Amino acid sequence: MADFGMSDQELEQMYQEVILEAARDPHGRVPEDRPGSPAPHDGVTMKVEHGYCVPAESQQFNPTCGDHATIHVEVSDGTDGRPKAIRRIVWQGDGCSISQASLSVMVDLVQGRSVEEAMHLAEEFHSLMESRGAGIQNEDAEEELGDAVVFQGVSKYPMRIKCALLGWEGMKASVAQALTDMDKEKEQA
Amino acid sequence: MVDEARIRSQFPILDQEVHGHPLVYLDSAATAQKPVSVIDAVRDFYLRDNAGVHRGAHELAARSTVAFEEARAKVAALVGAESHEGGEEIVVTAGATAALNLLATAFGNASLGRGGGAAQRFALKPGDEIVTSKAEHHSVLLPFQELAYRTGATLKAFDLDDQGRILAETADQVITERTRVVAITHVSNVTGAITDIDPIVRRAHQVGALVVLDVCQSVPHLPIDLHAMDVDFAAWSAHKMYGPTGVGFLYGRRGLLEALPPASFGGSMVELAYMDKPAQYMDPPARFEAGTQPVAQLIGAGVAADWLRAIGMDRIAAHEATITRGLLRLGQVEGVRILGPTTPENRIGTVSFDVKGVHPHDVGQFIDSRGIAIRVGHHCAQPVHRHFGLFASNRASTGIYNTVAETDALLEAVAEVRHFFKVD
Ligand SMILES: Cc1ncc(COP(=O)(O)O)c(C=O)c1O
Numbered sequence: 001m002a003d004f005g006m007s008d009q010e011l012e013q014m015y016q017e018v019i020l021e022a023a024r025d026p027h028g029r030v031p032e033d034r035p036g037s038p039a040p041h042d043g044v045t046m047k048v049e050h051g052y053c054v055p056a057e058s059q060q061f062n063p064t065c066g067d068h069a070t071i072h073v074e075v076s077d078g079t080d081g082r083p084k085a086i087r088r089i090v091w092q093g094d095g096c097s098i099s100q101a102s103l104s105v106m107v108d109l110v111q112g113r114s115v116e117e118a119m120h121l122a123e124e125f126h127s128l129m130e131s132r133g134a135g136i137q138n139e140d141a142e143e144e145l146g147d148a149v150v151f152q153g154v155s156k157y158p159m160r161i162k163c164a165l166l167g168w169e170g171m172k173a174s175v176a177q178a179l180t181d182m183d184k185e186k187e188q189a
Numbered sequence: 190m191v192d193e194a195r196i197r198s199q200f201p202i203l204d205q206e207v208h209g210h211p212l213v214y215l216d217s218a219a220t221a222q223k224p225v226s227v228i229d230a231v232r233d234f235y236l237r238d239n240a241g242v243h244r245g246a247h248e249l250a251a252r253s254t255v256a257f258e259e260a261r262a263k264v265a266a267l268v269g270a271e272s273h274e275g276g277e278e279i280v281v282t283a284g285a286t287a288a289l290n291l292l293a294t295a296f297g298n299a300s301l302g303r304g305g306g307a308a309q310r311f312a313l314k315p316g317d318e319i320v321t322s323k324a325e326h327h328s329v330l331l332p333f334q335e336l337a338y339r340t341g342a343t344l345k346a347f348d349l350d351d352q353g354r355i356l357a358e359t360a361d362q363v364i365t366e367r368t369r370v371v372a373i374t375h376v377s378n379v380t381g382a383i384t385d386i387d388p389i390v391r392r393a394h395q396v397g398a399l400v401v402l403d404v405c406q407s408v409p410h411l412p413i414d415l416h417a418m419d420v421d422f423a424a425w426s427a428h429k430m431y432g433p434t435g436v437g438f439l440y441g442r443r444g445l446l447e448a449l450p451p452a453s454f455g456g457s458m459v460e461l462a463y464m465d466k467p468a469q470y471m472d473p474p475a476r477f478e479a480g481t482q483p484v485a486q487l488i489g490a491g492v493a494a495d496w497l498r499a500i501g502m503d504r505i506a507a508h509e510a511t512i513t514r515g516l517l518r519l520g521q522v523e524g525v526r527i528l529g530p531t532t533p534e535n536r537i538g539t540v541s542f543d544v545k546g547v548h549p550h551d552v553g554q555f556i557d558s559r560g561i562a563i564r565v566g567h568h569c570a571q572p573v574h575r576h577f578g579l580f581a582s583n584r585a586s587t588g589i590y591n592t593v594a595e596t597d598a599l600l601e602a603v604a605e606v607r608h609f610f611k612v613d
Pocket residue numbers: 218219284285286287326328329374376377378403405406426437569
């Protein structure tokens with residue numbers, strides 16, 4: 001029979017210290033308005049700090065375990081003379097340690113990065129999660145992913161991959177939304 | 190008492206190791222395991238008798254039809270319902286969810302004037318009220334919430350006490366002269382609390398409202414007599430009462446089923462069909478059983494119903510009460526909070542709990558590494574979790590095959606969780 005769970009030893013492998021630590025105090029997290037409420041109500045709608053930035057958010061939900069996160073980004077539109085970039089990323093939500101730790105590591109990786117770099121990292125993380133425990137066999141990519149490689153152990157467990165991808169999916173969707181809004185603003189201008 | 194060894198020997202699935210530990214199955218509220226007699230009945234049907242029912246005139250069709258109706262009668266006997274020909278009170282559905290949707294859709298059709306004058310007792314209009322509770326499974330809440338949206342009726346809900354029990358004593362205030370339908374659970378699949386339905390049924394009938402009872406979590410664990418309980422409709426699934434998946438039941442008082450308009454249309458539910466005028470539908474239960482039915486599954490469910498009756502629901506309830514007491518010791522584990530009644534009275538052995546500082550998905554993963562199956566998540570009942578200030582929880586639930594030793598194994602594992610995740 002296929003074995004989708006894990007022995008005690010494998011459990012230790014999945015819940016690496018980095019993951020447990022990040023989950024206890026995840027980076028980028030801002031308080032929820034109401035505990036257990038998947039949607040932010042009006043708590044942290046983004047204050048745009050720079051005139052050349054466009055805010056957007058994306059709600060992500062994992063129905064099997066109830067992980068939920070709303071990822072807010074502020075993306076610069078390039079009029080500051082630099083490539084479009086994620087100037088600020090925060091999130092609200094709650095979930096299992098894998099989802100929380102992955103959100104935390106993702107925030108550390110993409111905060112301040114250009115949109116292009118962030119999307120590239122998201123792709124690499126996706127490949128890691130599709131590797132069924134094998135890893136991505138590419139030293140450059142591994143180096144770029146930094147702490148995110150600790151999720152390699154999670155990629156063996158189909159039930160948990162979604163947890164690890166939740167934050168990344170939210171980052172991609174909210175950035176895409178910001179870019180769409182930018183184009184719309186341009187058209188109107 | 191039930192003979193534990195004899196019961197367990199009828200469930201070969203339980204005799205296996207998972208991740209190097211003996212399997213402990215504490216997820217019967219999600220779905221129960223099946224005794225060999227049920228599995229054999231399904232297999233034998235396919236090996237010897239398989240044919241469509243209520244159609245065709247050949248030998249196999251006749252055997253299948255007889256077996257199908259006999260199975261319906263066995264299920265009816267388990268819950269004290271009628272099953273003589275022309276008086277059937279059990280409608281076969283694809284499951285409890287399908288049964289509840291059937292009912293809500295039929296009420297909606299009646300609200301649109303379908304079913305004629307007799308069906309007007311089910312009709313809803315703006316100003317009418319549908320009453321439910323905060324402890325409902327989404328399969329009760331959502332069909333009736335949608336019915337309220339479609340008809341303009343108002344949805345109201347019984348509140349819960351701090352142990353998650355439905356406040357039945359508020360029935361006289363919650364149910365008013367405007368209430369037309371009360372759709373409520375008999376036993377919560379999260380808290381395990383048994384609803385005190387008497388004051389609710391009494392008040393509902395006093396104001397002329399219909400009572401729809403979700404008996405998914407009570408039929409497998411408690412003696413049930415739907416006539417004595419005086420409810421109007423009830424719904425449950427076979428797979429939680431040790432029968433196959435894919436089949437469930439809608440109970441309705443005969444007189445009500447006769448007045449209820451159909452909700453699903455197609456073959457085997459119609460007497461006369463025309464191109465240019467409305468069809469003439471069959472009497473219940475056929476009126477509600479459009480399309481090819483889950484025949485093998487119903488036959489398996491009939492065997493499960495007989496099997497439960499042979500052991501005796503009183504004895505099953507008494508045995509499971511000892512397991513419930515075992516599970517309730519979870520409340521004494523450091524950092525563990527039980528979501529539901531913390532004492533064994535008026536509850537079944539479905540015990541949801543929160544482990545402080547550890548998300549249920551992580552708890553479940555840890556518990557699974559010990560070969561123990563519990564359910565984690567919101568168990569399709571988000572409002573009751575919100576009542577406890579949570580989004581998800583862990584749930585251990587008993588079946589007839591569980592032992593006190595298995596609850597010891599769970600307790601031991603749960604006691605280690607906070608240490609493993611370094612939150613102690
Ligand atoms: C209380 C309750 N109601 C309704 C349902 C729905 O049953 P099913 O999913 O078998 O249709 C369930 C089980 O999931 C339940 O526990």
